Amino acid sequence: xxxxFQILLLTCFPLxxxxxxxxxxxxxxTYGEELLFDVSYGWVDLAEAKLQVGKKPILENGQSHxxxxxxxxxxxxxxxxxxxxxxxxxxxxxxSLLPLLSYRYIQEGRYRRNEKIxxxxxxxxxxxxxxxxxxxxIKEVKVFSLPGTVQDLVSxxxxxxxxxxxxxxxxxxxxxxGFFDKEIYNLKLIFEGTxxxxxxxxxxxxxxxxxxxxKNSLFRGEYPVKVWITKDANKIPVKIKANLFIGALTxxxxxxxxxxx
Numbered sequence: 001x002x003x004x005f006q007i008l009l010l011t012c013f014p015l016x017x018x019x020x021x022x023x024x025x026x027x028x029x030t031y032g033e034e035l036l037f038d039v040s041y042g043w044v045d046l047a048e049a050k051l052q053v054g055k056k057p058i059l060e061n062g063q064s065h066x067x068x069x070x071x072x073x074x075x076x077x078x079x080x081x082x083x084x085x086x087x088x089x090x091x092x093x094x095x096s097l098l099p100l101l102s103y104r105y106i107q108e109g110r111y112r113r114n115e116k117i118x119x120x121x122x123x124x125x126x127x128x129x130x131x132x133x134x135x136x137x138i139k140e141v142k143v144f145s146l147p148g149t150v151q152d153l154v155s156x157x158x159x160x161x162x163x164x165x166x167x168x169x170x171x172x173x174x175x176x177x178g179f180f181d182k183e184i185y186n187l188k189l190i191f192e193g194t195x196x197x198x199x200x201x202x203x204x205x206x207x208x209x210x211x212x213x214x215k216n217s218l219f220r221g222e223y224p225v226k227v228w229i230t231k232d233a234n235k236i237p238v239k240i241k242a243n244l245f246i247g248a249l250t251x252x253x254x255x256x257x258x259x260x261x
Contacts, residue, residue, distance in 0.1 A: 026233075027094075027097075027162055027260075028161050028162065028233055028234050028235045028260060028261065029053055029066075029158060029161060029234070029259075029260055030053065030258070030260040031053055031054060031055050031056060031057065031066070031258075032053060032054075032055045032257075032258035033051075033052070033053040033256075033257070033258040033259060033260065034050065034051070034052045034053070034256070034257045034258055035050065035051040035052075035236060035237070035253060035255075035256050036048070036049070036050050036253070036254040036255045036256075037049040037050070037051075037251050037252065037253055037254060038251070038252050038254050039072075039249065039250070039251050040249070040250050040252070041247060041248070041249050041250075042247050042248070044077070045075060045076055046074060046075070046076075046249075047072055047073060047074045047075055047084065048072070048073055048075055049070070049071065049072045049251065050069075050070070050071040050072075051068070051069075051070055052068070052069045052070075052071070053066055053067070053068050053258075054066065054067035054068070054069075057094065058091055060091060060100055060101075061100070063093055063094075063095065064093075064094045064095075065091040065092055065093055065094060065100060066090075066091070066092040066094060066158070067089070067090075067091055068089060068090050068091075068092055068154055068155065068158060069087060069088070069089040069154075070086075070087070070088040070089065070153075070154050071086065071087050072084060072085075072086045072088075073085045073086070082108060082109035083107075083108075083109060084107070084108050084109075085107040085108075086104070086105070086106050086107065086108065087103075087104065087105045087106075088103075088104045088153055088154050089102070089103050089104070089154060090102050090103075090152050090153075090154040090155040090158075092155045092158060092159075096121070097155075097158075097159050097162060098119070098121050098149055098150075098151070098155070099119050099151060099152045099154075099155040100118070100119055101116060101117070101118055101119070102116070102117040102119070102152035102153070102154070102155070102179075103115065103116045103117070104153075105135065112133045113130075114130070114131040114132070114133075114135040115128060115129060115130045115131065116128075116129045116131075117129075117152065117179070119146075119150070119152075119179075121146075121149050121150075124145060124146040124147070124148060125143055125144065125145060125146060126143070126144045126146055126150075126179055127141065127142070127143050127144075128140075128141065128142045128143075128144065128182065129141055130142075142182075144179070144182065146179065146184070147177070147184060148177070150177055150178055150179040150184070151177070151178045151179075152178060152179060152180065153178070153180050156176070156178050157237075160174075160189075160229075161229070161235045161236075165191075165207050165229075165231075165235070168191045168207070169191070170191060170192065170193045171190065171191065172190075172191045173188045173189065173190055173191070174188065174189040174191070174209075175188055176188055176189060176211075187211060187212050188211070188212050189209045189210070189211050189212075189227075190209065190210045190211075190212070190223065191207070191208075191209055192208040192209060192210055192226070193208055194206065194207055194208065194231060195208050195228065197228055197238060197239060199238045199239065199252070199253055200252065200253060200254055200255065201238065201253060201255075201256060204230050204231070204232075204238055205230070205231040205232070206228040206229060206230055206231055206238060206239075207228070207229045207230075207231055207235075208226060208227070208228055209226070209227045209229070210223040210225065210226055210227070211223070211225050211227065219242060219243065219244060219245070220243045220244060220245050221243065224242055224243040224244075225240065225241065225242045225243075226239075226240070226241045227239075227240050228240070232261070233260075233261035234256075234259050234260060234261050236253070236256060236259070237251075237253065238252070238253045239251065239252055239253065
């Protein structure tokens with residue numbers, strides 16, 4: 001259960017390279033936006049997830065940043081297989097749309113991991129601070145060299161929302177580059193076209209993408225995940241489906257508050 005949940009987060013929040021496309025001038029999200037999701041396996045409800053943009057900007061190094069958090073926790077009978085209570089987050093520069101700080105606080109059964117990563121995008125470095133189980137003392141510091149500007153797990157998804165998707169052609173690719181878990185990831189998203197989807201927010205016209213997933217023992221096929229993003233000014237995710245070797249995991253939007261448009 002814990003491994004499924006982490007990989008779902010990886011597929012839900014793609015790692016997007018800043019050189020793939022240029023962001024639009026109109027950032028489609030704003031302070032106070034909150035998206036809630038239900039995670040299910042077949043007919044079984046497994047977890048809840050939330051994407052939340054802080055209500056006020058954070059000033060760091062004299063520049064304004066969005067504070068963005070992704071929360072996930074198991075519910076109901078799923079907790080019997082291992083309770084999950086995770087918080088992944090980023091401080092995203094409002095001008096460059098690059099992360100300054102990435103963090104994750106992981107509680108999965110008896111497992112704990114608390115870390116912060118400080119990005120020096122100009123000098124192509126990332127400094128990892130790993131904390132103890134109680135998240136009080138630093139127990140390891142490590143510096144990594146970067147190949148260029150990168151996104152983290154959460155910031156990459158919000159950067160994707162700033163791209164102009166209106167002129168994309170079916171089969172077109174968006175290149176992905178991000179830094180996560182001490183490694184650089186280079187993946188791609190395939191644009192599958194548009195689709196009308198019935199959601200809890202009503203009937204929505206959506207863009208459909210298939211991220212390429214590295215070969216592993218959980219997913220079935222090279223492109224086992226589908227991501228639906230609304231074809232409107234907000235460009236929010238409303239559905240994600242991951243085909244596993246046995247069954248499928250689905251993330252469906254439950255509610256959306258504080259939308260910019």
